[in-house]
Amino acid sequence: MSIAQDARQAANAECLRRMCAADxxxxxxxxxxxxxxxxxxxxxxxxxxxxxxxxxxxxxxDAIIGGALFEGLARDRSEAEARLEAxxxxxxxxxxxxxxxxxxxxxxxxxxxxVVRDATTGVVGHCNFYExxxxxxxxxxxxxxxxxxxxxxxxxxxxxxxxxxxxxxxxIGLKRIMSRAxxxxxxxxxxxxxxxxxxxxxxxPHLIELAAQDRASVLAAVTALTEDNYFFLRLSMAAAKATxxxxxxxxxxxxxxxxxxxxxxxxxxxxxxxxxxxxxxxASVQAKLFDGHTEDEITWMxxxxxxxxxxxxxxxxxxxxxxxxxxxxxxxEAMVERNLEMYRITQGENDSYKIPFLRxxxxxxxxxxxxxxxxxxxxxxxxGVAGRDGGQIGAGIVRAPMACFAAAADAWRARYGA
Amino acid sequence: MSIAQDARQAANAECLRRMCAADxxxxxxxxxxxxxxxxxxxxxxxxxxxxxxxxxxxxxxDAIIGGALFEGLARDRSEAEARLEAxxxxxxxxxxxxxxxxxxxxxxxxxxxxVVRDATTGVVGHCNFYExxxxxxxxxxxxxxxxxxxxxxxxxxxxxxxxxxxxxxxxIGLKRIMSRAxxxxxxxxxxxxxxxxxxxxxxxPHLIELAAQDRASVLAAVTALTEDNYFFLRLSMAAAKATxxxxxxxxxxxxxxxxxxxxxxxxxxxxxxxxxxxxxxxASVQAKLFDGHTEDEITWMxxxxxxxxxxxxxxxxxxxxxxxxxxxxxxxEAMVERNLEMYRITQGENDSYKIPFLRxxxxxxxxxxxxxxxxxxxxxxxxGVAGRDGGQIGAGIVRAPMACFAAAADAWRARYGA
Numbered sequence: 001m002s003i004a005q006d007a008r009q010a011a012n013a014e015c016l017r018r019m020c021a022a023d024x025x026x027x028x029x030x031x032x033x034x035x036x037x038x039x040x041x042x043x044x045x046x047x048x049x050x051x052x053x054x055x056x057x058x059x060x061x062d063a064i065i066g067g068a069l070f071e072g073l074a075r076d077r078s079e080a081e082a083r084l085e086a087x088x089x090x091x092x093x094x095x096x097x098x099x100x101x102x103x104x105x106x107x108x109x110x111x112x113x114x115v116v117r118d119a120t121t122g123v124v125g126h127c128n129f130y131e132x133x134x135x136x137x138x139x140x141x142x143x144x145x146x147x148x149x150x151x152x153x154x155x156x157x158x159x160x161x162x163x164x165x166x167x168x169x170x171x172i173g174l175k176r177i178m179s180r181a182x183x184x185x186x187x188x189x190x191x192x193x194x195x196x197x198x199x200x201x202x203x204x205p206h207l208i209e210l211a212a213q214d215r216a217s218v219l220a221a222v223t224a225l226t227e228d229n230y231f232f233l234r235l236s237m238a239a240a241k242a243t244x245x246x247x248x249x250x251x252x253x254x255x256x257x258x259x260x261x262x263x264x265x266x267x268x269x270x271x272x273x274x275x276x277x278x279x280x281x282x283a284s285v286q287a288k289l290f291d292g293h294t295e296d297e298i299t300w301m302x303x304x305x306x307x308x309x310x311x312x313x314x315x316x317x318x319x320x321x322x323x324x325x326x327x328x329x330x331x332x333e334a335m336v337e338r339n340l341e342m343y344r345i346t347q348g349e350n351d352s353y354k355i356p357f358l359r360x361x362x363x364x365x366x367x368x369x370x371x372x373x374x375x376x377x378x379x380x381x382x383x384g385v386a387g388r389d390g391g392q393i394g395a396g397i398v399r400a401p402m403a404c405f406a407a408a409a410d411a412w413r414a415r416y417g418a
Numbered sequence: 419m420s421i422a423q424d425a426r427q428a429a430n431a432e433c434l435r436r437m438c439a440a441d442x443x444x445x446x447x448x449x450x451x452x453x454x455x456x457x458x459x460x461x462x463x464x465x466x467x468x469x470x471x472x473x474x475x476x477x478x479x480d481a482i483i484g485g486a487l488f489e490g491l492a493r494d495r496s497e498a499e500a501r502l503e504a505x506x507x508x509x510x511x512x513x514x515x516x517x518x519x520x521x522x523x524x525x526x527x528x529x530x531x532x533v534v535r536d537a538t539t540g541v542v543g544h545c546n547f548y549e550x551x552x553x554x555x556x557x558x559x560x561x562x563x564x565x566x567x568x569x570x571x572x573x574x575x576x577x578x579x580x581x582x583x584x585x586x587x588x589x590i591g592l593k594r595i596m597s598r599a600x601x602x603x604x605x606x607x608x609x610x611x612x613x614x615x616x617x618x619x620x621x622x623p624h625l626i627e628l629a630a631q632d633r634a635s636v637l638a639a640v641t642a643l644t645e646d647n648y649f650f651l652r653l654s655m656a657a658a659k660a661t662x663x664x665x666x667x668x669x670x671x672x673x674x675x676x677x678x679x680x681x682x683x684x685x686x687x688x689x690x691x692x693x694x695x696x697x698x699x700x701a702s703v704q705a706k707l708f709d710g711h712t713e714d715e716i717t718w719m720x721x722x723x724x725x726x727x728x729x730x731x732x733x734x735x736x737x738x739x740x741x742x743x744x745x746x747x748x749x750x751e752a753m754v755e756r757n758l759e760m761y762r763i764t765q766g767e768n769d770s771y772k773i774p775f776l777r778x779x780x781x782x783x784x785x786x787x788x789x790x791x792x793x794x795x796x797x798x799x800x801x802g803v804a805g806r807d808g809g810q811i812g813a814g815i816v817r818a819p820m821a822c823f824a825a826a827a828d829a830w831r832a833r834y835g836a
Contacts (some may be wrong), residue, residue, distance in 0.1 A: 185603050194615075357740045
């Protein structure tokens with residue numbers, strides 16, 4: 001091995017070590033403007049590498065406009081568009097503000113966010129709240145009075161109760177919840193059923209105390225925590241963001257520390273290559289669509305929840321979550337095979353996150369750009385599928401495009417030598 | 419096929435239909451003396467076919483004495499033994515009183531029991547409460563002041579709160595909880611982690627109401643419901659008992675409607691052959707023992723929790739519960755293979771209880787005595803393992819002995835013709 005390769009191995013080993021040592025703890029729920037670095041009142045954050053306003057199309061464009069309207073930055077759609085064009089409403093990426101976006105990934109200043117701190121390094125990740133089961137959601141490119149009402153309910157009823165319970169608890173450790181959930185059929189991206197229950201259980205004693213003051217709100221929060229099996233996804237995402245950021249910025253590392261997409265392209269960020277995004281085209285998705293929908297409706301409107309795959313969960317832990325078949329299609333044997341493939345493109349295994357079916361093997365963790373290129377195996381991701389006309393129309397599996405790994409490898413060589 | 423065989427097929431089909439149609443609902447928590455038919459103040463119930471007092475040995479004998487002391491039927495061990503010998507303390511079986519016993523399966527009059535009613539037929543099953551995580555338990559043949567204290571706590575603090583919450587809820591449907599738990603890593607015998615959480619979640623809104631009166635007891639109940647991952651086992655057992663009894667007593671049926679053992683033998687009951695037990699020897703267990711214990715310590719002190727296997731759960735749903743490896747040993751491939759074998763000895767599949775790894779195939783349900791004999795495949799069961807000196811020393815897998823199936827087949831032929 002060359003000197004560069006030796007150094008890369010050491011850097012990648014350190015990156016894996018940090019990913020595995022990360023100990024994400026939910027410490028608070030605060031408004032984005034208070035919690036997130038760089039957040040501003042005139043800013044609308046959205047998923048993926050930031051584009052000039054005119055390049056946003058379809059659902060992601062609609063979601064940005066929806067975010068501006070939700071935050072009261074414009075009175076109507078045309079004013080919002082004019083202000084976005086003029087730059088008096090600014091667009092930013094979630095990642096630079098320490099957050100990750102679900103699908104279109106809209107953040108505005110007043111939204112409550114989970115604050116998740118890696119107790120090992122102090123690095124913090126954020127994520128806003130799940131909008132609920134309704135298929136029409138801001139993050140799926142829809143904004144109307146129903147969407148507004150549901151967001152308002154989550155922000156004004158659910159989030160304050162959850163936040164108060166979390167503070168009373170002195171924070172909630174997420175690592176143990178995530179570890180247990182992997183033994184209960186979750187992979188913590190497209191399935192968060194057990195984790196949501198385990199999280200609710202941690203809050204129960206504190207919710208009981210809070211109920212003495214305001215029973216109705218507590219009951220509403222309990223419902224939100226558990227009626228829907230995706231409440232925990234945003235916590236898994238924030239935990240993964242804190243974990244990935246804790247492992248980012250190691251000189252010489254060729255490990256992927258973020259994957260994200262916008263309406264135009266897929267992108268990765270690499271540990272030893274700064275905050276630059278390396279892009280490639282969208283890949284095709286193997287989807288299971290809800291009744292009444294067809295493949296030609298599938299559209300891309302952004303997504304950063306694949307931060308979970310970046311740290312070895314989601315598609316990298318599919319063999320922990322056979323029930324996913326019912327949601328995103330596929331067969332158990334294929335899930336196992338795909339999961340095993342991921343060991344060939346990763347730096348190592350996370351002993352805190354184990355897969356029972358694989359004899360409690362740790363999840364494959366730390367995607368190495370060079371291993372992806374050498375094997376030709378692209379990272380697999382479990383994703384929700386958006387429809388052309390807005391809203392969720394299904395779920396499925398997607399592969400990252402090779403082009404972004406090739407671009408990252410070129411950049412690595414250019415910086416560190418062959 | 420002969421006429422007898424045609425009739426048997428029809429009877430067995432009806433038996434399976436009733437097992438699948440059963441809809442167990444937890445309706446109440448009451449004292450055994452109030453709820454269970456045939457229960458009496460001088461009665462100590464225990465697992466398996468009832469033996470004369472002098473034939474009870476080891477842990478099961480100790481557990482019966484412990485039950486008598488716990489209930490205050492004797493002042494000390496020697497008085498208890500004298501009264502059991504004299505018959506002024508009587509011994510009975512759990513099954514004839516509409517209940518199932520965990521391990522030694524001790525029931526006394528004052529113990530609170532879950533009342534589970536099959537909403538389809540009205541048949542009721544009962545089970546008492548889990549004693550908690552401590553390895554020294556009455557049902558593992560141990561009785562001392564610590565055991566007494568823990569039982570007292572469960573009976574006087576936990577059970578009243580749970581009972582009140584259940585009544586406020588107007589009953590808790592167990593079928594949906596059990597169905598979901600199978601998608602979350604439980605097989606509802608040796609693993610009840612998800613079911614316990616799902617059950618706690620159902621009670622939670624009612625517990626919040628109750629907390630307005632007595633917060634401390636409610637907090638204690640929440641802890642009991644969820645700190646331990648076996649709380650739901652007793653509900654699974656009561657549900658299985660109601661289900662099996664709903665399918666019992668069909669003229670001509672060769673389907674097993676109960677399996678049980680005592681310290682002397684293993685036994686089965688058959689749907690078309692009344693309440694008679696057909697016995698065979700204990701089989702050897704493939705166990706994973708807790709640290710510091712050895713195989714020569716393994717002892718039999720009774721057990722009726724295998725009512726879960728009788729209705730297609732537990733060992734018959736192992737491929738739903740790969741995390742069980744950590745508790746009872748074994749490998750995922752062997753779990754799948756054993757689970758698949760069970761389809762060869764059962765009447766059909768239960769579409770309400772499905773196994774994700776087997777592509778959501780229904781659990782193998784309704785053990786046919788003749789299929790067991792024809793294939794030579796013995797039913798597999800997930801069990802807790804008791805130690806010679808009392809207490810739990812591990813967990814494992816056991817097979818039912820062929821002799822009881824041969825005896826049952828002989829009895830079936832004697833009654834219905836070849």
